[in-house]
Amino acid sequence: MDSEQYEKTPIYFGEFREEALEKKFYQVEIARNFNLVRLAILGAALLSLLMIMPEHDLIKDPHDFMTAAIISGLMTTALIFLFFKVTWDKGCDTLSYWFTGYEIMIGLSLIYIISNLMRLDFMFQVISLIVMILFVFLISNRWLYAIFTSFLLSISYFVFVALVLKNAPATGYLTAAVFVLVIILTSSVASYRTNYYKRFHYLNLMELLRMAELDALTGIYNKAKFNNDFGELTDRARCQQGHLSIVMFDIDNFKEINDQYGHLVGDAILLELANFIQKHIRITDIFVRWGGDKFILTFPDTPLQLAAEIAEKLRVMIGEHPFEEVGHLSCSFGVAAFRDGDELDSLVRRADERLYMAKKEGKNKVVQG
Numbered sequence: 001m002d003s004e005q006y007e008k009t010p011i012y013f014g015e016f017r018e019e020a021l022e023k024k025f026y027q028v029e030i031a032r033n034f035n036l037v038r039l040a041i042l043g044a045a046l047l048s049l050l051m052i053m054p055e056h057d058l059i060k061d062p063h064d065f066m067t068a069a070i071i072s073g074l075m076t077t078a079l080i081f082l083f084f085k086v087t088w089d090k091g092c093d094t095l096s097y098w099f100t101g102y103e104i105m106i107g108l109s110l111i112y113i114i115s116n117l118m119r120l121d122f123m124f125q126v127i128s129l130i131v132m133i134l135f136v137f138l139i140s141n142r143w144l145y146a147i148f149t150s151f152l153l154s155i156s157y158f159v160f161v162a163l164v165l166k167n168a169p170a171t172g173y174l175t176a177a178v179f180v181l182v183i184i185l186t187s188s189v190a191s192y193r194t195n196y197y198k199r200f201h202y203l204n205l206m207e208l209l210r211m212a213e214l215d216a217l218t219g220i221y222n223k224a225k226f227n228n229d230f231g232e233l234t235d236r237a238r239c240q241q242g243h244l245s246i247v248m249f250d251i252d253n254f255k256e257i258n259d260q261y262g263h264l265v266g267d268a269i270l271l272e273l274a275n276f277i278q279k280h281i282r283i284t285d286i287f288v289r290w291g292g293d294k295f296i297l298t299f300p301d302t303p304l305q306l307a308a309e310i311a312e313k314l315r316v317m318i319g320e321h322p323f324e325e326v327g328h329l330s331c332s333f334g335v336a337a338f339r340d341g342d343e344l345d346s347l348v349r350r351a352d353e354r355l356y357m358a359k360k361e362g363k364n365k366v367v368q369g
Helices: 003-008 019-032 034-050 052-058 062-088 095-117 122-138 143-165 170-213 223-239 254-261 263-278 304-320 344-360
Strands: 244-251 286-291 294-300 331-337 366-368
Touching: 019 034, 019 095, 019 170, 034 052, 034 062, 052 062, 062 095, 095 122, 095 143, 122 143, 122 170, 143 170, 170 223, 223 244, 223 286, 223 294, 244 254, 244 263, 244 304, 244 344, 254 263, 263 286, 263 294, 263 304, 294 304, 304 331, 304 366, 331 344, 344 366
Parallel strands: 331 366
Antiparallel strands: 244 294, 244 331, 286 294
């Protein structure tokens, strides 16, 4: 990636500048790692439960052990709840907040157990804190949230040690604080680069998908996109006992236009026609360039007669529209409706036959059937 690409990439502080795009990316990321995320949560719940065993061995005071066991039990219960939350919440809109809240809650709970109840060696406590920080950056969460959580846990630990425990040597305390700060900064840089390139790759993938679905000249859907979506459209028509109609049309005498004005003008006409049609169809209608100067309009939940009426209105408007370079032109239309047992080829073939009939009858016509 060169410097120009870097400047144009809409990523700032490891996230997309556009909030809607960031949410969409995060949903895709969670969906891609869905089973791994659920497994990690169950693993954390199991580890939280198993912590009761070392707590029993290391905590001598019965009251302190009971406190630690209750905290571990509550953490386990909370993690199991999060497991079902992740399983049920397919939208993933608020999962980053849930993950951050859980990281803080579990981190502070572990700090309290390790430093105050278990009373482990100071360096072991610091190593435990570092492990927590590394886990925070490994969890699939937003970059700024990970930094916030890491600093919050670290500050909380060192303040707790300084004000409450007062058992850390001064030199060791400062050394540990500096070392933890270095770990956070290093992890932040590494996580930032990972987050950046994940999003950069996501943008490239979305662009490839867009290019695979859209016609390069007109910007409308291409034949491959129509083929992929046809099954869903027909299934909906069958299940809801609804209607599905398609209109195939092309420009009359387009070959002569290309021969007379050149292919650049022909391409400009196709683009202008596509833009014109898009302005005069419904949002639910699907507009496809089938190939050359041939287009298909798909009208979900639209019976044959209504589709033919829409085609007739478009035919009249196209004839009245002045195109650059060539002035006025006309189009011929073939209209067909979905029938039980139809496949893509049979439905398109009928529309193509009606289009051929319109051409044979003198062009600039709408033929249905």
